[in-house]
Amino acid sequence: MPWFPPTERRPVRTVLTAAALTALLAATTSCAESQRDDDSGSGGSSSAGGGGTFVFAASSDPSSLDPSFASDGETFRVSRQIFEGLVGTVPGTADPAPLLAESWTTSADGLTYTFTLREGVEFSDGTPFDAEAVCANFERWYNRTGIQQSENLSYYYRSLFRGFKENGDADLQTPLYKSCTADAANQATIALNAPFAGFIAALSLPALSMQSPTAIAEHRGDEVGGTDSDPRFSEYASAHPTGTGPFLFDSWDRGQQVVLKPNPNYWGEKAKVDEVVIRTISDGTARRQALQSGDIDGYDLVAPADVAGLEADGFQIEQRKPFxxxxxxxxxxxxxxxxxxxxxxxxxxxxxxxxxxxxxxxxxxxxxxxxxxxxxxxxxxxxxxxxxxxxxxxxxxxxxxxxxxxxxxxxxxxxxxxxxxxxxxxxxxxxxxxxxxxxxxxxxxxxxxxxxxxxxxxxxxxxxxxxxxxxxxxxxxxxxxxxxxxxxxxxxxxxxxxxxxxxxxxxxxxxxxxxxxxxxxxxxxxxxxxxxxxSPIPSLAFSAEVSGYEPSPVQDEVWNTISLQGS
Structure with missing residues (x-):
């Protein structure tokens, strides 16, 4: 089994135990508090980078770099490095935990959620992450029209929130979302039209990540030649994805690879590697051969027949819990x-x-x-x-x-x-x-x-x-x-x-x-x-040099904790 030190984690992901958070979420008026040290915002290392290039093989290209228009795991693998949501997960579990929201309270009727936001956080374009940005994201999803409402584009928002401000499809319903108000710079209140017990947990979805409203507007994330154009291929979604995460977008060679760089201004634990390359290798045998030849450092979805041979050759195998x-x-x-x-x-x-x-x-x-x-x-x-x-x-x-x-x-x-x-x-x-x-x-x-x-x-x-x-x-x-x-x-x-x-x-x-x-x-x-x-058991494989990769049953794996020995 590989060595993945339990202490080398993204600090915010360890703030609550699953049992404690479940108890909090079960209350009709709930409040989740982050107990992360006040001085840990500078991250686990004094500066970004310093650790070589981590190369990971994906099984397919991302469908888009705007996660709100995606529903596939390979898009979300990239998205999780660039973007963050109000809610994250407890490391190694599927249970929700505070992330960009430090805490929240829920009204007794389950219709209103008030979020206290982490202060001092900026999007990677230098604009502030605040309550106005939260509301801008919710309003962006709610106000979609035309092709943007289609099942294969707004899959998650449509499934969870059931409708838009102006429904263009008879199958859509009265939307779950009602409104968002910025009560203060660090406090946003979201109102729903009906209770939804899974609302907090759902906010950990990459599709509901917080994105820079300024970058979306500047790079026409919702304006690509008319309502019949595909927003997955907008200028923003192709070349300017902008979030609050530990990595920045660098380049995307479609069908080949996505390159990310550390975010030097990240509010949390800064990346230990100098660069991340997510290389598209669709064939499972080719992924295994790339690991064996040293062309990549790790890959997901190891073929069942390859596990024993890789372990015998000294490679690290880690299994996710089936979910x-x-x-x-x-x-x-x-x-x-x-x-x-x-x-x-x-x-x-x-x-x-x-x-x-x-x-x-x-x-x-x-x-x-x-x-x-x-x-x-x-x-x-x-x-x-x-x-x-x-x-x-x-x-x-x-x-x-x-x-x-x-x-x-x-x-x-x-x-x-x-x-x-x-x-x-x-x-x-x-x-x-x-x-x-x-x-x-x-x-x-x-x-x-x-x-x-x-x-x-x-x-x-x-x-x-x-x-x-x-x-x-x-x-x-x-x-x-x-x-x-x-x-x-x-x-x-x-x-x-x-x-x-x-x-x-x-x-x-x-x-x-x-x-x-x-x-x-x-x-x-x-x-x-x-x-x-x-319910298959997914396996990952890594070279002996990789440490700090913590598998998640929901693939909430953020790579700022990864180190390459010898770099």
């Missing part, structure tokens, strides 16, 4: 898939045990529902669909679909924590479906931008492979994001389920949420919009 779900999506916009018997037949056709042992990391367990067993609301008694080819064929015959043919869309050129090798996963599942009499038409698509745009942005798909690494420890971050409203990915409209999720996400305490989400998970697995497959 994800891999699933087979079933799009009910396809008429045949609207029949529950067909969806049940697909579920019975799949051998999850064989999939887990054949293509996923050692120790991976099959999933029974769309949340991991560590998340509140996990239900032990959901309906299950054991591998039974004969039963699958019987159900297809009863549905009048004995010779069913379906498009199966799957991604190429990418590895994800829940899906280390999509091509291998597709091959196993398509073979299992064929044994049950379901003919698969393979539709391979490049992950960025084609795959996600097809699956999330259009109804043009039958079956698809996708998954989710949880962003924070709340059931709404899984089942609420998946099934909280009508979407292109699933292609169904179920007011009963949507209503149950709306009610559950507004419950004021965790104790009230548990039975509500257990009932919802039973309901989901009865309706069977897709088939949850597994």
């Amino acid at each position: 994800n779900i891999l699933y087979l999506g079933i799009n009910q916009a396809v008429p045949a898939l609207q029949d529950i018997r067909v969806r049940q037949a697909i579920a019975h056709a799949l051998d999850k045990e064989a999939l887990a042992t054949g293509t996923l990391p050692e120790g991976t367990e099959p999933a029974t529902q769309f949340i991991p067993d560590t998340v509140v609301g996990y239900a032990e008694d959901v309906p299950t669909y054991p591998h039974d080819v004969a039963r699958a064929r019987q159900l297809l015959a009863e549905a009048g679909q004995p010779d069913l043919t379906l498009d199966f869309v799957y991604p190429t050129g990418v590895s994800r924590p829940y899906m280390p090798n999509p091509e291998d996963t597709f091959k196993v599942l398509s073979t299992q479906l064929a044994e049950a009499g379901i003919t698969v038409n393979p539709v391979p698509l490049k992950w960025t931008p084609d795959y996600l745009d097809r699956v999330q942005g259009t109804p043009d798909h039958g079956l698809h492979l996708l998954g989710w690494t949880g962003d924070y420890n709340d059931p709404d971050n899984f089942v609420g994001v998946f099934f909280g409203k009508k979407s292109n990915e699933w292609g169904f409209d179920d007011p009963e389920l949507f209503g149950a999720l709306d009610q559950a996400r507004g419950l004021p305490t965790q104790e009230a949420q548990v039975p509500a989400y257990q009932a919802i998970n039973r309901q989901i697995m009865t309706k069977l919009p897709g088939v949850p497959l597994a």
